[in-house]
Amino acid sequence: MIRLGLSIASLLLSLLSVFNAPTYHTWLLAVMVSEFPLIFMGIALVLILMSSITERFKTAGTVISVLAFVLFSTPVARALLIADNLEIELNQALKGNHVSASGHPAFSFWKLATRGNSDARYDTLRYAENGGAAGTMDFYPADSAGLRPCIVVVHGGSWSSGDSGQLPELNTHLANHGYHVASVNYHKAPEWQSPKPLEDVGQALLFLKAESERLKIDTSRLVILGRSAGAQIALLAAYQNTVPGLKGVISFYGPADMIWGYSKPASRWVMDSRHVMENYLGGTYKQVPERYSSASPIEHVSADSPPTLLIHGRNDVLVAYEHSTRLAAKLEANGVPHYLLTLPWATHGFDYTLNGPGGQLSTFTVDTFLRKILK
Known part of the structure; x- marks a missing residue:
């Protein structure tokens, strides 16, 4: 029994x-x-x-x-099924950015049994003098000599928690593949509301450009990457303002349409997503509709938006998969090169490990996307 x-x-x-x-x-x-x-x-x-x-x-x-x-x-x-055509689909989606094959598979069964690496060295740098802990970043130097591209990472945490040390495996992986990585802290809700985190990321970008010679950063090759709430900030930073040298933006399961998201909240058994958004935006949609609109990356897409990589699991119960499909449709309508990696089984935070099915495919896709837009 x-x-x-x-x-x-x-x-x-x-x-x-x-x-x-x-x-x-x-x-x-x-x-x-x-x-x-x-x-x-x-x-x-x-x-x-x-x-x-x-x-x-x-x-x-x-x-x-x-x-x-x-x-x-x-x-x-x-x-395994997704991995078969992944690189072909990426080449087709990112028009005019074809590069040669990567030389390694998108997914390996045997890699599932291995442990990820998060031991790369990083330095804590201050990008804002009066920002406290929110004005700092973890800077992972590339393992390659000379001027190197820089990936600016914006952490998740419902805009109210998390920090630059979140999920360091990908930062380590990227540094080991020749990219500088700057994982940024920012001011959090409810004490600080939108657009303060966006302003923090803008200030971090200015700092990296000002210190580019010392840090060996190629300021003509920048990419912003965000997870969850951090992806909303990253997408806004890429779409709302012109960032010189910005070549692309990467969103891991980010909320792209704050108005639609408020109307279709997550299950309260999982997370009170409306309360989370109200803390970040300063009220309900009825009270401050203009803040929901201005904080929605989908509202700022234009033909000039940078190439975009979206990564989302269909089983995401915190940030609905439809956020990424809606953004992909808007990017398509504006002729912006983009790719949506859909993981049918995956939920929010699937990239906790880079060696899982979702972690392997997303890492391969990020690697390929960066090689294409930064070549």
Whole structure:
């Protein structure tokens, strides 16, 4: 009976590989289930073996455990399918930016069993004298000599939490591939509201340009990358103002349409997204509609907007996948080179590890995008 109970629990857990998480804590579980599939596939295999040798509920336990194993493996199977045509699709989407093949696969099954690297050296620099902790950045120097491009990273955290040390694996990866990385802190809600974080990122860019000779930055090759709330800031920085030398912007599951997002909030069992937006924008949509409009990247897209990479999971329960599809449609209508990497199984924060199915595909896509726009 215990074995059957474990098999049923495993099956319920495996459903998070396919369906949206219903609560905050199951969302956290969904990140683990979808991005560390080998662990859960191994558990299901053990339960299959245990069920096959027991006398009671043998057939039921085996069938349930096999179904759980299949569901646990779906992120891997889907990642393999996406990887087959990923580089071809990127070349087609980013018109006029064709580059040669990368030489390594977009997804490797064996890489799922390896550990990511977040041990790169960085220096904490102050970009604003009166900004306190919010006026600092973590600067990861490129491992290549000479002037190098710089990727400015804006962290997530519902505009009210998080810091420059968030998810450092990608920063390390990019530094090891010849890019400077500046991971920026900014002022947070509710004490500070929009557009203060955007102003902070603008000030950080000015600092990097002023210190470009010392830091060995090629100011003609800049890219802004943001996650979640940080992606909203990054997209605004790229679309709202002309940034000399900005070659592209990358959004990981960012809210692109604040007006639509307020009308279609996340489940309150997961996150009170309306309250989060009100803290950041200073009121409800009815109270300050102009702030929702001005803070919506989709409202600032034009034919002059820089090439854009959007990365989003269909099972995102914090920032709806439709934010990225709506922005992609606006970019398409304005003739802006862009690509939307859709991860059918992935939820918010899937890039917690770069070696999971979503982490591998997104890292490959970021690498390819940067090679194309910075060549």
